[in-house]
Amino acid sequence: xxxxxxxxxxxxxxxxxxxxxxxxxxxxxxxxxxxxxxxxxxxxxxxxxxxxxxxxxxxxxxxxxxxxxxxxxxxxxxxxxxxxxxxxxxxxxxxxxxxxxxxxxxxxxxxxxxxxxxxxxxxxxxxxxxxxxxxxxxxxxxxxxxxxxxxxxxxxxxxxxxxxxxxxxxxxxxxxxxxxxxxxxxxxxxxxxxxxxxxxxxxxxxxxxxxxxxxxxxxxxxxxxxxxxxxxxxxxxxxxxxxxxxxxxxxxxxxxxxxxxxxxxxxxxxxxxxxxxxxxxxxxxxxxxxxxxxxxxxxxxxxxxxxxxxxxxxxxxxxxxxxxxxxxxxxxxxxxxxxxxxxxxxxxxxxxxxxxxxxxxxxxxxxxxxxxxxxxxxxxxxxxxxxxxxxxxxxxxxxxxxxxxxxxxxxxxxxxxxx
Amino acid sequence: xxxxxxxxxxxxxxxxxxxxxxxxxxxxxxxxxxxxxxxxxxxxxxxxxxxxxxxxxxxxxxxxxxxxxxxxxxxxxxxxxxxxxxxxxxxxxxxxxxxxxxxxxxxxxxxxxxxxxxxxxxxxxxxxxxxxxxxxxxxxxxxxxxxxxxxxxxxxxxxxxxxxxxxxxxxxxxxxxxxxxxxxxxxxxxxxxxxxxxxxxxxxxxxxxxxxxxxxxxxxxxxxxxxxxxxxxxxxxxxxxxxxxxxxxxxxxxxxxxxxxxxxxxxxxxxxxxxxxxxxxxxxxxxxxxxxxxxxxxxx
Numbered sequence: 124x125x126x127x128x129x130x131x132x133x134x135x136x137x138x139x140x141x142x143x144x145x146x147x148x149x150x151x152x153x154x155x156x157x158x159x160x161x162x163x164x165x166x167x168x169x170x171x172x173x174x175x176x177x178x179x180x181x182x183x184x185x186x187x188x189x190x191x192x193x194x195x196x197x198x199x200x201x202x203x204x205x206x207x208x209x210x211x212x213x214x215x216x217x218x219x220x221x222x223x224x225x226x227x228x229x230x231x232x233x234x235x236x237x238x239x240x241x242x243x244x245x246x247x248x249x250x251x252x253x254x255x256x257x258x259x260x261x262x263x264x265x266x267x268x269x270x271x272x273x274x275x276x277x278x279x280x281x282x283x284x285x286x287x288x289x290x291x292x293x294x295x296x297x298x299x300x301x302x303x304x305x306x307x308x309x310x311x312x313x314x315x316x317x318x319x320x321x322x323x324x325x326x327x328x329x330x331x332x333x334x335x336x337x338x339x340x341x342x343x344x345x346x347x348x349x350x351x352x353x354x355x356x357x358x359x360x361x362x363x364x365x366x367x368x369x370x371x372x373x374x375x376x377x378x379x380x381x382x383x384x385x386x387x388x389x390x391x392x393x394x395x396x397x398x399x400x401x402x403x404x405x406x407x408x409x410x411x412x413x414x415x416x417x418x419x420x421x422x423x424x425x426x427x428x429x430x431x432x433x434x435x436x437x438x439x440x441x442x443x444x445x446x447x448x449x450x451x452x453x454x455x456x457x458x459x460x461x462x463x464x465x466x467x468x469x470x471x472x473x474x475x476x477x478x479x480x481x482x483x484x485x486x487x488x489x490x491x492x493x494x495x496x497x498x499x500x501x502x503x504x505x506x507x508x509x510x511x512x513x514x515x516x517x518x519x520x521x522x523x524x525x526x527x528x529x530x531x532x533x534x535x536x537x538x539x540x541x542x
Numbered sequence: 543x544x545x546x547x548x549x550x551x552x553x554x555x556x557x558x559x560x561x562x563x564x565x566x567x568x569x570x571x572x573x574x575x576x577x578x579x580x581x582x583x584x585x586x587x588x589x590x591x592x593x594x595x596x597x598x599x600x601x602x603x604x605x606x607x608x609x610x611x612x613x614x615x616x617x618x619x620x621x622x623x624x625x626x627x628x629x630x631x632x633x634x635x636x637x638x639x640x641x642x643x644x645x646x647x648x649x650x651x652x653x654x655x656x657x658x659x660x661x662x663x664x665x666x667x668x669x670x671x672x673x674x675x676x677x678x679x680x681x682x683x684x685x686x687x688x689x690x691x692x693x694x695x696x697x698x699x700x701x702x703x704x705x706x707x708x709x710x711x712x713x714x715x716x717x718x719x720x721x722x723x724x725x726x727x728x729x730x731x732x733x734x735x736x737x738x739x740x741x742x743x744x745x746x747x748x749x750x751x752x753x754x755x756x757x758x759x760x761x762x763x764x765x766x767x768x769x770x771x772x773x774x775x776x777x778x779x780x781x782x783x784x785x786x787x788x789x790x791x792x793x794x795x796x797x798x799x800x801x802x803x804x805x806x807x808x809x810x811x812x813x814x815x816x817x818x819x820x821x822x823x824x825x826x827x828x829x830x831x832x833x834x835x836x837x838x839x840x841x842x
Contacts, residue, residue, distance in 0.1 A: 171771060175670035340810070343818060347766055347775050348571070350696075351810040351817070354564040357691055358547075358557050358811070371671030371767035378673060378765045382693035384684050404767070406675025 161200040161467045163188075164223030166216045166244060167235035167259075169208035173370060175400060176446045180235040180259060181206055182439045183447030187454035197457065197467040205229055209240055216240035220247040220255075231255075231469060233453055235446065238262040238315055242271075249273045254469035256453040259446050261286070262318060266499035267541050275473050278499040279452040281445070283319050285505060286394060288531045289523030290415055291326020293507040294392050297413065298331045298363065303390055305337045307361035309352055309376070311368055312341035319367045319394070326531070327365075337361055345372060353380045361389055369395035374405050381407055396510055397517045399442035408512040416506050417445035418485075422520040423504040427484035448485045452500065455481055456493055487525060501525070548812030559690025561807045567696045569803025570703035574758035575776050576783040577710065577795040578751030584790030585727040585747045588637065589645075591652035593780065594773025595659035596625045596752040600759025601768050602667055605674040608763075614677040618702075621760025622753045629752020633745045641744075656774070663770040674763040699761050706754060707796050714792065723747060727790075782821055786828045788838025797836060 165184065168177035181204075188202050196202055205227050209216035216236045223229040224247075232255040234244040241260030248255035255276045257265060263284040265271055297303065308324065310316035320339075327334055338359035340352045353376075356364060364385075368376050373395055380386065386409035395401065396414035416422050420432025420442065431451075435443045443451075460475035461467055478495035485491060485503050492502045505528075508520040536542045551557035575597050582590045604621035608614060636655070640648050680695040714720035726733045726743045734740045758776075766772070783802055787794025802821055809817040828836060 170669075174664075178669065340814065345775060347762075347772065348568050350564045350567050351561075351807045354560045354691070354807070355810050355814075357560065358551060371769050374671060374673050375765070375767040378676065378767070382676060382680070382684065382695050382765065383691055400670065404671060404673045406673055407681065 159200060160203045161197055161231070162203045162205050162227060162229040163231045163233060164220065164227060164229030165204055165206045165233040165235055166209045166219040166223065166240070167206065168211040168237065168240075169206075171211050173211060173237065176237075176259075176370070176444055177208070177235065179400075179441075179444040180446040180450045182435065183443060183450035184233060184235070184454055186435055186438060187451045187458070191454060191458045194458075197461040198465050200467050202454075204233075209236060211237065211240065213240045213243040217243035217247050220244045221251070224251050224253050229253075230467070231457070231472075233258055233450065235259050235450055238265070239313075241265060245271065245273075245276055248276050252469075254473050256457070258450045258453045262314060263322075266497045267536055267539070269541055272497065275469065276498065277456075277473075277476055277493060279456065279493075280449045280500070281503060281505065282499060283315070284322055284532055284535055285501075285523075285528050286415055287319060287322035288326050288528050288535075289505050290323050290392070290394055290507060292330045292523075292527065293521060294323075294327050294363070294365070294413070295330030295334070297390065298327070298334055301362075301390065303363040304334055305359075305361045305363070306334055307338040307340070307356050307359055307364045307389075308336060309340040309342070309356060309364060309366045309368065311344040311346075311372060313344050316341070316344075316367055320365065322535075323365055323367070323394070342368075342372075347375070349376045349379045352376075353383050353385060357383060357385060357388070363390040363392065365392045365394075367394050369398075370400060371404075373401050377405050377408070377412075381409060386412070397508070398445050399516075400444050402510065402516045403442070405512075408510060410509075410511055412510045413507060414510055414517065416504060416508070416517065416520055418443050418448045419515070419517055419520075421515040422506060422508075422517065423485070423487065423489075425484065425489065427489070428504075431484040449500075452483060452485060452491060452503075455483060487522065501529075543813055543816075545812055548808065551808070551811050554689075556689030556691075559688050559692065561690075561811065562804070563690070563692045563696060563700070565803035565805075565807030566700050566800065567803070568806050569800040570700050571758050571762055572776070572779055572783050572802060573796055573799035574703050574706060574761070575755045576780040576787070576799055577707070577792055578754040579780050580784045580787070580790055580792065580795045581710075581754075582748055582751040583784070585723060586637075586641070586744055588641065588648055589652075590637075590748075590751070591649055591777070592632075592655040592659065593751070593755055594775075594777030595656060596629060596755035596773070597759040597762075597776050598659070598663060598768075598770070598773035599628060600625045600756025601674070601763040601766070601772065602663060602672075602759075603756065604760035604763045605672060605768060606667075608674055608677070614679065617674075617763070618757065618760045621763070622757040625756025625759070626749040626753035628756075630745050630749040632752070633748035634741070637748065638741065638744065659773075660770040667768075667770075669770060672768040674768065676764045680764070695764065702757070702761060706757065707792070710754075711792055779821070782825050784835075786825055786835055788835025791835070791837035794835055794837030 167180050192201050205223055207219045209219050232253055234241055234255055234257045236244055238260040241257050252275055257278040259280050261280050261283045263282050266278050308320050310320040342352050392413040394415040396412050397419055398417035420429050459481045460472045463475045464471040476493050480490050480492040483491040487502055487504045491500055494501045505523040506520040508517040510517055579593045600621040603624040604617040607620035608617035640651050684691045684693045726740055730740050783798040787798030805820050809820040
């Protein structure tokens with residue numbers, strides 16, 4: 124933009140120029156849109172207790188970005204990832220996201236934040252209009268609630284309500300077979316724990332109406348000691364326990380519950396157990412904990428999935444996490460959308476992403492779809508099984524049925540007033 | 543609020559035994575951390591904000607020693623001895639420089655080391671959480687006492703912590719070294735004038751405090767997940783314990799820790815949604831009625 128006013132330029136043209144200038148300042152990525160490389164910003168959690176998940180998100184993205192770049196990039200432009208630590212704090216995530224776009228000139232955003240941060244980044248995406256893919260937040264409302272809907276935001280993470288439907292129906296079938304009527308729950312006391320537990324018990328009761336919840340525990344997130352929670356559950360004498368504790372909290376809980384022999388006294392359903400971060404850390408993993416699949420290279424039991432898991436392990440010397448595949452999927456979708464449009468422009472990509480179906484190692488039937496109506500991922504592999512203390516950790520996974528998921532999800536949306 | 547469960551529990555011996563031991567377990571580990579904190583404050587007049595790091599290092603040292611040697615006893619020893627050494631070095635090299643300084647300066651130095659120590663752990667052991675695993679000797683069925691469930695490992699844990707409390711109490715009250723330490727707390731100038739090396743005492747007390755926190759970390763390692771930053775949550779509760787018990791009082795730390803343990807244990811039955819709040823509420827009540835804490839007057 125030029126700041127000198129030439130004689131003869133009329134008022135209208137001056138205003139137009141000023142408007143363009145203001146827009147350039149407010150949306151610098153527009154001005155830089157023709158740069159050779161395309162910068163993709165990624166706020167994620169690289170320090171603190173869940174840093175491992177942030178690192179695995181970065182790894183998941185990088186393994187796919189390298190492939191895309193080797194194949195020529197996004198419409199001929201090499202991807203340059205700009206990855207910043209949000210420390211897991213929502214306000215920091217929002218600040219970093221804004222800075223990545225406005226200062227660093229990132230044209231796309233991969234939001235690899237947990238739910239707390241994702242909602243903050245979502246508002247930044249709403250404000251700036253930049254294409255943003257949420258890769259880790261599983262809170263259903265992020266895409267299900269029409270108030271949250273913006274055309275430029277997508278989600279490649281699994282969704283809490285999907286997990287709950289599959290988990291509830293799986294748990295109900297075990298419940299009926301084994302006569303488990305009295306249930307206890309134990310979940311971390313924040314949005315994810317509360318919502319997920321609520322949804323799980325709703326579907327458990329729906330599929331097995333004679334079950335009842337006789338005890339609830341809400342330890343705080345990252346609590347060091349769960350002894351009082353363990354003994355409280357023992358006192359209640361339930362036949363089954365549901366927990367959505369995760370990561371180090373879950374492994375702590377297992378170690379502490381183990382010495383009270385809790386696992387021999389009730390069936391345990393821990394949705395987040397079957398993730399390598401937890402499976403490989405617990406030294407004395409009790410046999411027979413029921414878990415949802417997070418990421419496991421043996422489910423779906425396809426050569427593509429096994430190869431992806433092994434390639435990741437070979438590159439980073441550890442197995443992928445749930446966050447790894449969700450982030451990898453974002454890049455896979457972007458690459459396909461860019462192929463279709465032959466463009467790396469956010470708006471065009473967003474258009475192509477809506478309803479896009481791609482081949483994927485993580486798909487229940489070898490494909491995943493970015494559902495057009497609410498711009499969230501469906502068709503990914505989802506199932507439950509029981510764990511054993513060594514590889515393959517979950518030998519038999521009972522697959523969730525997407526037809527049922529869609530039906531109940533539609534019903535759930537209606538009950539929430541979303542549709 | 544769920545008072546029925548609470549009264550039901552108080553009426554049942556099985557529940558009473560289980561919940562009381564549960565309270566002791568939480569309390570005794572807290573005590574080991576808090577007593578170091580209170581000791582360091584009592585003698586050095588420094589609030590060691592980085593104390594949680596010693597708990598963390600104790601756990602990591604124990605885990606590494608256990609992985610290398612397979613010996614649980616050696617793991618405990620390494621956890622305690624390693625952090626004692628670390629405490630000594632930390633005090634001599636860094637803390638000793640800020641004794642006369644403003645309280646804010648001391649706080650800043652300590653806080654800096656909270657971050658530095660966390661990063662050191664991250665560099666050495668990695669950012670992911672770890673688990674030491676329960677030694678096979680303790681992988682046995684829990685004991686049933688009057689119908690209540692008590693894991694054998696927790697009996698050991700309570701035993702070790704109680705012995706530490708007794709040895710510490712007697713050591714300070716009855717031995718010559720203990721008298722010198724108490725004297726140094728009371729009037730360091732006079733002790734120094736009598737030809738006693740106060741630097742050595744300060745270093746020793748800091749090492750002792752670090753060792754106790756390290757021991758707590760080592761004892762907790764088989765049942766808690768190990769992560770950089772794990773010391774912080776323990777530190778907050780230890781502060782509550784020392785504030786309730788009275789800064790500088792060992793007996794206060796013991797009683798305060800057990801009280802907090804019991805509040806957590808029985809509170810989770812009666813007030814499942816307000817267990818954390820109960821601790822703070824109790825602290826407020828103590829502070830309002832006795833601003834120096836329950837035993838705050840023991841050390842002037």
